[in-house]
Amino acid sequence: MPVPMLLAEGVHKRYGHLEVLKGISLEVEASQVLCLLGPSGSGKSTFLRCINHLEKINSGRLWVDGTLVGYAERNGRLHELPEREVCRRRTQIGMVFQRFNLFPHLTVLENVVTAPVVVKGEARPVVTERARRLLDRVGLSSKVDAYPNQLSGGQQQRVAIARALAMEPKLMLFDEPTSALDPELVGEVLDVMRDLASDGMTMVVVTHEIGFAREVGDTLVFMDGGVVLEEGPPREVIASPRHERTRSFLSKVL
Amino acid sequence: MTVTEVDHDRHRPEEIRAVPVRHPGRWVATAVLLVLLAMLAHSLVTNPNFGWSVVGTYFFAGPVVRGLVLTLELTAAAMVIGVVLGVCLAILRLSPNPILSGSAWCYIWFFRGTPVFVQILFWYNIAALFPHIGLGVPFGPQVLHGNANALVTSIVAAILALGLNEAAYYAEIVRAGILSVDHGQVEAAQSLGMRRIQLMRRVVLPQAMRVIVPPTGNETISMLKTTSLASVAAVTELLYSAQQIYARTYQTIPLLIMASIWYLVLTTVLTVGQYYVERHYARGASYALPPTPFQRLQGMLGSRSARRRVPPGDVPGPLSDPLRRQG
Numbered sequence: 001m002p003v004p005m006l007l008a009e010g011v012h013k014r015y016g017h018l019e020v021l022k023g024i025s026l027e028v029e030a031s032q033v034l035c036l037l038g039p040s041g042s043g044k045s046t047f048l049r050c051i052n053h054l055e056k057i058n059s060g061r062l063w064v065d066g067t068l069v070g071y072a073e074r075n076g077r078l079h080e081l082p083e084r085e086v087c088r089r090r091t092q093i094g095m096v097f098q099r100f101n102l103f104p105h106l107t108v109l110e111n112v113v114t115a116p117v118v119v120k121g122e123a124r125p126v127v128t129e130r131a132r133r134l135l136d137r138v139g140l141s142s143k144v145d146a147y148p149n150q151l152s153g154g155q156q157q158r159v160a161i162a163r164a165l166a167m168e169p170k171l172m173l174f175d176e177p178t179s180a181l182d183p184e185l186v187g188e189v190l191d192v193m194r195d196l197a198s199d200g201m202t203m204v205v206v207t208h209e210i211g212f213a214r215e216v217g218d219t220l221v222f223m224d225g226g227v228v229l230e231e232g233p234p235r236e237v238i239a240s241p242r243h244e245r246t247r248s249f250l251s252k253v254l
Numbered sequence: 255m256t257v258t259e260v261d262h263d264r265h266r267p268e269e270i271r272a273v274p275v276r277h278p279g280r281w282v283a284t285a286v287l288l289v290l291l292a293m294l295a296h297s298l299v300t301n302p303n304f305g306w307s308v309v310g311t312y313f314f315a316g317p318v319v320r321g322l323v324l325t326l327e328l329t330a331a332a333m334v335i336g337v338v339l340g341v342c343l344a345i346l347r348l349s350p351n352p353i354l355s356g357s358a359w360c361y362i363w364f365f366r367g368t369p370v371f372v373q374i375l376f377w378y379n380i381a382a383l384f385p386h387i388g389l390g391v392p393f394g395p396q397v398l399h400g401n402a403n404a405l406v407t408s409i410v411a412a413i414l415a416l417g418l419n420e421a422a423y424y425a426e427i428v429r430a431g432i433l434s435v436d437h438g439q440v441e442a443a444q445s446l447g448m449r450r451i452q453l454m455r456r457v458v459l460p461q462a463m464r465v466i467v468p469p470t471g472n473e474t475i476s477m478l479k480t481t482s483l484a485s486v487a488a489v490t491e492l493l494y495s496a497q498q499i500y501a502r503t504y505q506t507i508p509l510l511i512m513a514s515i516w517y518l519v520l521t522t523v524l525t526v527g528q529y530y531v532e533r534h535y536a537r538g539a540s541y542a543l544p545p546t547p548f549q550r551l552q553g554m555l556g557s558r559s560a561r562r563r564v565p566p567g568d569v570p571g572p573l574s575d576p577l578r579r580q581g
Contacts, residue, residue, distance in 0.1 A: 052445055083449055091447035101442035105460045115446035118456055160442075167446060 003066040005030045005171055005202040006051065010060035013046055013226075020046045022226040023060065028219070030170075031200045035213035035234065038223035039249060044206045047223070048173050051204065052093040053086055064093060065170055091119060094164030098176040100156040102148040102163070108135065109144040112163045120167070127166065134162040138192050154185030158192055165196075172196065174205040210254055214238055222246045305508030312499060312512055321495030322516055328412060328481040328491055333474055335417025340424025345454075347429055358425065365422035371483050373419055377411035378487040412484035420477060427469045431462030463535040471528030475521045482517075492516055 006028040013021040020043045028034045036044045049055045050062060053070040062069040070086060071078040081089075103111050112131035116122045135141050138158040148156055157177055164172060174193065178186040190212050197203055197216050207213060213220050213234050220234035222243070229243050238254075241247045298304060312318055346358035365373070381402035388399030406414070435458050443453035485494035496509040503509075533546070545553065 054441060054444060087444075087447045087449050090445060093445070095442075095445035097438060097442060097445075099438055101436075101438040103439065103442070103457055103461075114456060115443075115448065118452055119447045119449075163446070 002030065004028060004063075005032070005065055006034075006204065007063040008047075008051075008060065009062075011047065011050060011057050011062060012059040013043070013050060013055060014058050020226050021050070021057070024223075024226075024228055025060075026221060026228060026231065028171075028202060028204060030202050032218040033197045033203045033205065033216055034219045034221060035217035036204065036206045036221050036223060037208070037210075037213060037249075038229075042223040043226040044223050045175050048095075048175050048204060048206055051171075051173055052090050052095055054095075064089070087119070091167050092170050094167060094169035094172040096157070096160050096164055096172070096174045096177050098179050100148070100153070100160045100180070102156055102160055104148050107145050107147055108140065108151070108159050111148070111159060112166045115163070116166050116168075131162070131166055134165050135159070137195075138162050139188070152185060153181045154188045157181065157189045161189075161192055161196070170202065172201055172203045174203065174207070176206050176208070178207070178209060208253055210238060210250070222249070224249075303507060304511065305505055308505045308508035309512045309515070312496075312509060313515075315499075317490070317495045317499065318492070318512070318516075321490055321492040324409075324490060325478065325481050325492040326520070328409070328416065328484060328489070329474065329478045331413045332416035332420055332481070333477055335413065336420025336424045336473070336477075337470070339417070339421035341428050343421060343425035344428035344432060347425060348432065362422045362425055365419050370415060370419045370480060371486065374412055374415040374483055374487050377406060377415045378408060380406050380411065408484075408487040408489050412481070412487050412489045416477065416480060416484070420473065424470075424473065427466055427473070428462070431464075431466035432458060434465045435461045460535075464532075467532050467535050468528070471524065471531070474528075475524050478520055478524065479517060482513075 004027045006026075008024050008026050011021055011024040012019065024043075024047055026034070036047070038044050046055060050057050051064065051069065056070060067089065069089070070081060072081055072085075073079075103114070106114060109128070109131055112134060113124065113127050116127040116130075117124050132141065132144065135144055138161055140155060140158055140162070143151060143155060143159075148159070151159065161177075177193070178189050181189065186209070190209065193203070193205070193212070194216050205213075205217070217234040220230075220232065220237045221228055222230040222237065222241070222245075224245050230237055230241060230246050237246070238250060241250055343358045343361060346354045347362070349355045349358075384402050386399055387402050387405055388396035390396030390398070439457050439461065440453060443457045448456065481491050482493040484491055485497060488494070490498070493513050496513040500506045500509040530546075
């Protein structure tokens, strides 16, 4: 049996007394696309951030490609990983943020090239060549020398995707990648993501784009109040939601 | 409706040439200022007590130039100590460990809370507190030791006092710069697998520089003048060399004027340097960079590319030379 790319078992996350995740269990096979849907405050983004250990979980277990996230288990006890090891594991997980978070002091090309050179110690010419190819793939080969603030939101987000891909990750996390965009720029970013999915990338996408979830997603998960309410093939969940909460949410966003 | 539209197309209304509002108050203020300026100029020229010839005589005199060099050396040494120690203190202050951040806080509290003048006197008289200074095992035997009076000369005392004091202020400047960088930047760097040191060096500090550089120029200029306090520790920097001369010749005013002119010259040079350093760190900033004086001059001379104005909402060039890029 193949190891799932992402496996979550009873993941809990608290901030003080506020419990944001109340036991999330789910599984994503390699080359599958999981779309996370739900009202704001339902814990979708927090869950996504737990996957690459930007947030520490309080209980439960998370595995990426069979490796425990953030900890090592020895003799039945969990040991926190040193920074070096946490960072090494993060290199295998790409993340795209709602607000792009490009590095404003670097050009588009430098944004893409820096991490592979600095973190993985790859040779700059090799990475530069790869970066140009990636930027060409997201349709921005003419913008390599521009600075992020000279680009539109949609272009910035496509650079952010290229930047994450330059690390050659096994898993890509998307945290509401189109929520900060003008409506007419949403399409260009979704196109890139669609292309990526059809290329076999494993993806976890937090989104409000129902159309994208239906068309590209292999699984749709609906979260509310820190739990998974509903899970299944997107067309089924969207066409005939079983929960009243899912139904009322979908009726508002469709 | 259609009629006015056609009208609008055919006869564009004539350019407005309105009579400007008069500002009599401004004219009065200008006149008063001009009179005051004339009085000042008259006094500068006719009052012999200014002693301009004395100013000229001593301007490049040996002791004065040596004092000037020492002033620059003191400024540089104190700023280097201040910047290096200040960056360390700022990072300590942001540490999650309470002992580390607490120590940094106490340091800043102490050195900011006492006058730098007192600190100079303190270091100058350190031998009265610790007659011997040594290096060795804590509470154990000493390996190296020496006489405090010999080790802490007046110049060392001044550099220590000015540098340690500056570090306290600089730490707060650096801390403000680090805090000004959006947390999303740190998360993006982390998600790419950068370690704390890497993301500080590659992502956070380069962006913090935009906030850090202007006050650094300010601090350097301020330091240049504060070094004159070292005269109290008998350091023959610029002011003290002037004082030594007028103690002999009684030409107090001319020599103080001479020192002031030198300070003005040096701060002017630093101001120009600061301007260009700031432009360098404005790369990728969202505001438009003003043209440099040189570019402005080029613009006035009217080369065609330079004359084209940058539209207000347009994206600035990343480095210098926005005009050339736009043209």
